[in-house]
Amino acid sequence: MSRRTLDLMRAMAGVQKRCPAHQATPMSTGSCSHAKEYAFEMACSNIRYGPGVTQELGQDLANMNAKNVCVITDKNLEKLPPMKAALDSLHANKITYQLFSDVSVEPTDHSIRKAIDFARKGQFDVFVAVGGGSVIDTAKAANLYLSHPEAEFLDFVNAPIGKGKPVRNTLKPLIAVPTTAGTGSETTGVAIFDYEPLKAKTGIANRALKPTLAIVDPLHVKHMPERVAAHSGFDVLCHALESFTAIPFNERGPKPADPILRPAYQGSNPISDVWARHAFALLRKFFKRNVFDCEDFEARSAMHLASCYAGIGFGNAGVHLCHGMSYPISGLVKKFVAKDYESSEKPIIPHGLAVVMTSPAVFSFTAPACPDRHIEAVQLLGGRDTRNIKAADAGAVLADVLREYMSQMKIENGLSALGYGKADVDDLVKGTLPQERVTKLAPRSHVERDLANIFENSMTVY
Known part of the structure; x- marks a missing residue:
């Protein structure tokens, strides 16, 4: 392959307008030296x-x-x-x-x-x-x-x-x-x-x-109680949505010096995307039925599969800010005890509840990095006609879809309902910082002030 051809390929790659996560895997130029990752590995039980x-x-x-x-x-x-x-x-x-x-x-x-x-x-x-x-x-x-x-x-x-x-x-x-x-x-x-x-x-x-x-x-x-079904379902939703919007695998870096060092969470990739999309389809149809009717065996069976689908996706692509920021939300709990978890010996904010609390603010923040991914999620989760949604509105529209799901499932109105206030934001940010394994997969780079803004904007949701 000539030098001129290589230069042309690089120039064409540099002017791509689509979200990187939508692009096909780039053609190898034959070089073995890559600053960024160039491969992904699929693993599943x-x-x-x-x-x-x-x-x-x-x-x-x-x-x-x-x-x-x-x-x-x-x-x-x-x-x-x-x-x-x-x-x-x-x-x-x-x-x-x-x-x-x-x-x-x-x-x-x-x-x-x-x-x-x-x-x-x-x-x-x-x-x-x-x-x-x-x-x-x-x-x-x-x-x-x-x-x-x-x-x-x-x-x-x-x-x-x-x-x-x-x-x-x-x-x-x-x-x-x-x-x-x-x-x-x-x-x-x-x-x-x-x-x-x-x-x-x-x-x-x-x-x-x-x-x-x-x-x-x-x-x-x-046998899942109603609130367990709701919180678990939001874990599925965020697994699928975070893996679908994660930084593309070939934008993560540096590439590992040894394949054994390639992380389990690698960024969005074509195979994980397939499973996220399947999970979205099941969530849209069965999530609400699964929560409010434990006798609806079709819905509960479908959500069991959705959990597997999203698990295959995020187990290889990873999650990002919703999960990274959920860990201090759960870890710093004060007195809150979620309904249907009263048997717990201590205060508890279930994982799925902690994850979804920041989701409207998170995806409002990440949307500018890959608006087309966020718009596609609106269509798949919300069943809306997305043809006239502008890129600049992608985050706000997806946030509305998430609030609608949260309202339907009777989720508490933000972090304030879980016992947090603005005085806790600094501690919540500090608790997020060690979660770089996942937060670095967010499609948009961020600093501590960005994290603080997301927590502040999540104090109330509706």
């Missing part, structure tokens, strides 16, 4: 879906020749039908197991350490997680540290809180049986928890953590 499919769990474990299984759940689920179905299958197939049910609703470093100690003492050869994101994330961490017996707790925790070391050893098989329709944790290599010494959320992100198999049984989400 195997997924088995179907009503009643949990009955196959014991057969899966027998096929794995499992000798000593660690089953992880929480105290509430321990008494509910999903856990009974799982254990009945294990008993029917004569599987030897030990049960760990001391999982926190929102995991902490303390609760995660307890699971790690249990796993190391048991020396298990397979893990099974039956529960929502908290349970599945706890199982991922227990598996990771069992497989790295010399590792200290902060070795794999995301920087800057932890050391963010790459995972070198092979983990044990993990089968995830999700019982909520929200986190998508059954498909991803991410485990999130509260790091109590800093009152901040952090986590571990590595493809090696993703479950070997996700058994997605829609019978289990029949």
